[in-house]
Amino acid sequence: MASSSSAAASPAPKICFNSHCKEQKSEGPRRKGWRLRSGEFADLCDRCSCAYEKGSFCETFHSDSAGWRNCETCRKRVHCGCIVSASAYVLLDAGGIECFACARKSVVMTPNQMWSSPLVMPPQLSERKDFPVKSWKQMTGPFPGQWRQAPHIWNTSSIQSDLHQRLSYEFDRPNSTERMISGGRTSITAQEKKFEDLPEKIGSSSLNHVARDRFANGNSGPDPVSAFSTFQREEGNADGLQDPGHLVRDNDPMSMRKGGISDPCSTGSVDSLPSSTLKEDPSSLLIGLAAPFPPPNGAKDLSRVSTTQPQRQMAPQSSKQFYPHNGIDGELQAQMRNGRPRVDARARMQLLPRYWPRITDQELQQISGDSNSVITPLFEKMLSASDAGRIGRLVLPKKCAEAYFPTISQPEGLPLKVQDATGKEWVFQFRFWPNNNSRMYVLEGVTPCIQSMQLQAGDTVTFSRIDPEGKLVMGFRKASNVSTEQDTQSAKAGNGFSTSTEGNNKNLAGDSNANLPLRPLKGSAESRNSINTADQATWSKFDKSGFIQKDGPAARSLQGASKRKGSTLGPKSKRLRIENEDSMELKITWEEAQELLRPPPNHVPTTVVIEGHEIEEYEEAPVLGKRTYFTTNQAGDNYQWAQCEDCSKWRKLPVDALLPFRWTCSDNKWDPERSSCSSAQELSPEQLADLIPIKTGASKRSKVKVEADNIEVSDGLDTLANLAILGEREALPTSSQPTTKHPRHRPGCTCIVCIQPPSGKGPKHKQTCTCNVCLTVKRRFRTLMLRREKRQSEREAETARKQQQLIQSPEMLPPLGNDPSSATPSIKTSPQKVVVNDDGVVEEGSEHRKTSPSPLKTQIDLNIQPEREEEPSPKSDAGGMMRLLRDAAS
DNA sequence: TTATTGCATGGCT
DNA sequence: AAGCCATGCAATA
Numbered sequence: 001m002a003s004s005s006s007a008a009a010s011p012a013p014k015i016c017f018n019s020h021c022k023e024q025k026s027e028g029p030r031r032k033g034w035r036l037r038s039g040e041f042a043d044l045c046d047r048c049s050c051a052y053e054k055g056s057f058c059e060t061f062h063s064d065s066a067g068w069r070n071c072e073t074c075r076k077r078v079h080c081g082c083i084v085s086a087s088a089y090v091l092l093d094a095g096g097i098e099c100f101a102c103a104r105k106s107v108v109m110t111p112n113q114m115w116s117s118p119l120v121m122p123p124q125l126s127e128r129k130d131f132p133v134k135s136w137k138q139m140t141g142p143f144p145g146q147w148r149q150a151p152h153i154w155n156t157s158s159i160q161s162d163l164h165q166r167l168s169y170e171f172d173r174p175n176s177t178e179r180m181i182s183g184g185r186t187s188i189t190a191q192e193k194k195f196e197d198l199p200e201k202i203g204s205s206s207l208n209h210v211a212r213d214r215f216a217n218g219n220s221g222p223d224p225v226s227a228f229s230t231f232q233r234e235e236g237n238a239d240g241l242q243d244p245g246h247l248v249r250d251n252d253p254m255s256m257r258k259g260g261i262s263d264p265c266s267t268g269s270v271d272s273l274p275s276s277t278l279k280e281d282p283s284s285l286l287i288g289l290a291a292p293f294p295p296p297n298g299a300k301d302l303s304r305v306s307t308t309q310p311q312r313q314m315a316p317q318s319s320k321q322f323y324p325h326n327g328i329d330g331e332l333q334a335q336m337r338n339g340r341p342r343v344d345a346r347a348r349m350q351l352l353p354r355y356w357p358r359i360t361d362q363e364l365q366q367i368s369g370d371s372n373s374v375i376t377p378l379f380e381k382m383l384s385a386s387d388a389g390r391i392g393r394l395v396l397p398k399k400c401a402e403a404y405f406p407t408i409s410q411p412e413g414l415p416l417k418v419q420d421a422t423g424k425e426w427v428f429q430f431r432f433w434p435n436n437n438s439r440m441y442v443l444e445g446v447t448p449c450i451q452s453m454q455l456q457a458g459d460t461v462t463f464s465r466i467d468p469e470g471k472l473v474m475g476f477r478k479a480s481n482v483s484t485e486q487d488t489q490s491a492k493a494g495n496g497f498s499t500s501t502e503g504n505n506k507n508l509a510g511d512s513n514a515n516l517p518l519r520p521l522k523g524s525a526e527s528r529n530s531i532n533t534a535d536q537a538t539w540s541k542f543d544k545s546g547f548i549q550k551d552g553p554a555a556r557s558l559q560g561a562s563k564r565k566g567s568t569l570g571p572k573s574k575r576l577r578i579e580n581e582d583s584m585e586l587k588i589t590w591e592e593a594q595e596l597l598r599p600p601p602n603h604v605p606t607t608v609v610i611e612g613h614e615i616e617e618y619e620e621a622p623v624l625g626k627r628t629y630f631t632t633n634q635a636g637d638n639y640q641w642a643q644c645e646d647c648s649k650w651r652k653l654p655v656d657a658l659l660p661f662r663w664t665c666s667d668n669k670w671d672p673e674r675s676s677c678s679s680a681q682e683l684s685p686e687q688l689a690d691l692i693p694i695k696t697g698a699s700k701r702s703k704v705k706v707e708a709d710n711i712e713v714s715d716g717l718d719t720l721a722n723l724a725i726l727g728e729r730e731a732l733p734t735s736s737q738p739t740t741k742h743p744r745h746r747p748g749c750t751c752i753v754c755i756q757p758p759s760g761k762g763p764k765h766k767q768t769c770t771c772n773v774c775l776t777v778k779r780r781f782r783t784l785m786l787r788r789e790k791r792q793s794e795r796e797a798e799t800a801r802k803q804q805q806l807i808q809s810p811e812m813l814p815p816l817g818n819d820p821s822s823a824t825p826s827i828k829t830s831p832q833k834v835v836v837n838d839d840g841v842v843e844e845g846s847e848h849r850k851t852s853p854s855p856l857k858t859q860i861d862l863n864i865q866p867e868r869e870e871e872p873s874p875k876s877d878a879g880g881m882m883r884l885l886r887d888a889a890s
Numbered sequence: 891t892t893a894t895t896g897c898a899t900g901g902c903t
Numbered sequence: 904a905a906g907c908c909a910t911g912c913a914a915t916a
Contacts, residue, residue, distance in 0.1 A: 352907090384910085385910080389910095391893095392894095393895095395908060395909070398908080436899095438907075440907080
């Protein structure tokens with residue numbers, strides 16, 4: 001195959017591509033075989049072509065090759081390893097392979113099982129791209145009715161869409177991968193493994209640069225569009241898979257997993273595998289399974305199916321083809337080794353979310369017009385003031401330009417034909433400016449187009465590709481639609497219109513899985529509906545599952561709009577953007593807070609498993625539970641450890657014990673002997689320290705450092721503090737007016753900090769105030785002081801002991817000042833007593849009471865940050881109680 | 891003077 | 904901290 005690869009590059013019409021063909025040089029018509037890396041098809045003689053189409057190619061020509069295995073289901077022999085048969089089988093989780101026919105059956109059975117089918121589909125997947133490979137010019141309009149698929153295809157697509165969701169989710173949660181799809185997922189992994197070795201074998205061979213070299217100069221061609229098309233052709237090659245017509249052959253190969261070496265074909269494949277194959281991503285393979293119903297006959301039919309396949313449209317995917325300098329190979333290989341789909345991750349890396357296309361169904365329909373075309377959304381961009389200005393230059397996101405537009409080596413670039421939604425063709429100059437050792441890509445001459453679309457700053461233009469024509473299409477979306485689209489995820493689903501693509505696009509936006517099946521624009525209403533339903537369900541599910549789109553469509557657009565000096569943004573956008581950022585903050589802190597959630601009393605949460613994640617659903621709002629630590633003893637018994645709120649002793653409890661936020665020894669119904677604070681702790685602090693990640697005898701909170709010498713407080717502290725308040729008080733007074741004084745707090749935050757008036761403003765709370773804030777402050781102080789006192793007494797004892805030692809053996813006395821306990825002379829000489837009275841008013845030691853009256857002494861100054869109990873209030877003095885406490889604790 | 895072009899700057903991610 | 908990119912602006916037509 002290695003040699004055949006070059007043959008493919010310059011096909012010799014008279015020579016059968018099949019090197020095993022005995023009639024290689026025979027005359028006669030040539031027919032297309034599998035697709036080659038170059039994008040061409042293997043030119044086969046009539047005989048070989050027949051064998052290929054009948055699925056007996058490997059049987060005929062590779063019978064002596066290694067790699068034959070038996071289908072685990074039907075026991076048929078299947079060749080695993082050569083390019084012709086690469087898609088004829090599925091790698092099973094438990095080992096072995098399954099022929100396509102059998103795999104297909106299981107695919108049809110359940111969506112989950114479809115995970116195992118990807119392997120089967122690659123060819124189909126790639127097929128779409130195979131099809132238009134000849135030449136974009138040649139391909140224009142040759143395949144009418146591509147979108148006219150049987151409804152079941154669309155049903156399938158919907159499933160596929162779902163898979164995309166799941167896959168994307170999985171990408172974000174790599175650890176969940178295996179759990180998620182115990183069945184088929186492994187197949188994917190196995191499939192990926194097929195390629196795992198390739199990078200190493202191939203290294204950075206020139207194969208990786210084929211596309212690069214070929215398209216290094218986009219203006220080499222007479223027609224920019226054709227250059228672009230060629231570019232796309234290369235992308236198509238990326239699939240590196242042969243014609244789907246061979247999917248259902250039962251002959252053939254051995255798994256390439258074996259290194260693809262044992263079989264001559266597979267060995268050759270190192271060479272013959274498209275460079276892009278190395279970069280091929282399983283996700284695309286996944287897409288492939290969208291068409292579990294291969295056409296009953298013939299490559300053409302298959303092609304049609306493939307055209308309906310989800311498209312491998314995302315930037316990520318194709319970008320790899322077109323990234324001359326992206327330097328992702330290493331990452332790619334790493335991903336391969338990780339056994340995870342690669343393209344999507346790469347996609348995320350390479351295209352900023354705000355450029356992910358999220359073309360709506362209407363827009364797609366608008367773009368596609370009446371043609372039977374496959375629309376591949378490429379990217380979109382919100383117009384800046386500059387873009388929409390009269391200057392007529394549309395700045396293109398660099399990565400988008402490099403990924404989807406022809407490569408240009410000269411700043412002048414080249415003219416690029418772009419069609420708008422009305423079918424009108426525009427020619428822009430696609431060029432770049434050198435900029436900081438980089439490039440800035442622009443489309444020049446867009447003013448007429450922009451104006452014809454009546455676009456302005458804030459509106460969004462979308463770039464798509466129409467296949468098989470390979471045309472660039474420019475769509476648009478008015479900014480006024482943003483809100484509508486914002487609601488798309490949930491609301492639009494219910495409007496009975498246009499959701500299939502929305503689902504897809506959501507997918508795009510949410511996870512960068514670009515290869516989405518763009519619904520049949522000309523498909524029947526039924527088929528479309530079926531897709532819609534599925535997609536809706538999918539998204540609905542993900543919404544419920546807590547799947548957080550880090551950069552949802554609305555957020556993205558708003559982000560984009562809000563960029564740069566706000567020139568294109570209204571205040572509203574800015575506000576929303578902030579909220580979006582805050583939501584991220586919330587996410588982070590929320591994760592921390594998760595540990596504290598407990599089911600509400602008398603309510604058992606419903607555990608649902610979504611995408612491999614067990615999620616507890618509470619019919620009532622969960623309550624805050626006590627932080628506990630789970631341990632396993634030597635006998636393998638599991639326990640959890642909780643600390644008494646009053647005495648700070650650690651108690652061992654059953655693992656299933658759900659503790660209220662404020663839990664004390666008296667609540668220890670599991671261990672009557674230790675149901676009182678007077679009971680000794682079961683383990684010594686040292687023993688405990690070995691078991692649980694806490695500072696024994698110090699903090700009861702692992703994250704929140706109560707120690708005075710650890711002033712830094714985790715980011716989640718504010719939230720935890722807030723939760724703590726809520727947990728104890730259930731609800732804040734409605735009179736609490738949220739503020740957002742803290743940058744990290746979102747509007748509406750009712751944490752103790754945010755509900756208090758700004759520093760220096762507002763009335764101080766009185767001693768007798770029993771508001772939520774005051775109670776919390778008092779309680780915390782009480783706890784803190786008690787703990788401090790306890791520690792202090794311990795320290796005193798220690799000091800006394802050392803002094804005793806010193807008296808007994810003066811030579812052992814360390815140099816003055818080196819004794820940690822002497823670091824604070826005041827403590828050494830006059831340990832402080834800090835008492836909190838019933839009103840929560842702190843009574844300090846006499847000395848310090850004079851010098852640094854606590855802000856709580858007479859009035860509670862809520863302007864202190866209660867979460868940072870150890871930190872002295874700005875209003876309290878430097879030598880005040882808090883510092884004293886810190887010193888005492890150190 | 892105005893429009894265009896190419897580059898530089900600096901805010902922002 | 905690097906790189907992207909929105910925009911400003913000088914040079915040129």
